[in-house]
Amino acid sequence: GESVGLHLPTLSVQEGDNSIINCAYSNSASDYFIWYKQESGKGPQFIIDIRSNMDKRQGQRVTVLLNKTVKHLSLQIAATQPGDSAVYFCAENNRGSQGNLIFGKGTKLSVKP
């Protein structure tokens, strides 16, 4: 079946270090990917997205890398801060669908001061 999954359920990093959160997807028809950050008791917050015609996209302190060959997505957070502590989800969408996103289970990022 189609699925989006994450390699690591938890990630603990020191403040100031870089963080890398990974995600594997299985639907080769997926052409749009989003990373969301979710804090406790809140809805998912958009971080960055990438389309399948790109392999890298940068935002403020975040970079998303897409490797379509191995169906892998990663989110890199530079100079991780305590405020980055949250659960991070990747989500995929394909052009042929109605636009509903398929989410993975999430990775919990803990930043140690």
Added chain:
Amino acid sequence: DTGVSQNPRHKITKRGQNVTFRCDPISEHNRLYWYRQTLGQGPEFLTYFQNEAQLEKSRLLSDRFSAERPKGSFSTLEIQRTEQGDSAMYLCASTYRAGDGYTFGSGTRLTVV
């Protein structure tokens, strides 16, 4: 318009009661999605509207669930004869077009006792 608004934020109900949640999307967004999220999991798609038309429903949406978007603006999600297994966070998201960023609300946390 500052984003997607959901009400109530929290709802505690007794098993067997009916509950209704409301979502107000970003005003220019014609696509509206409902998701359900249980603890430790990613959001799961429930149903999708384009304007007032409900175009897709997940098999997760049993016959006790009904959603409406009568004027193509706000949407309601009703659960009849609630069960303890319905306890979850119900999230609403909207977007202007598929594959172009999705904004989530803060969700409604339902607890069925």
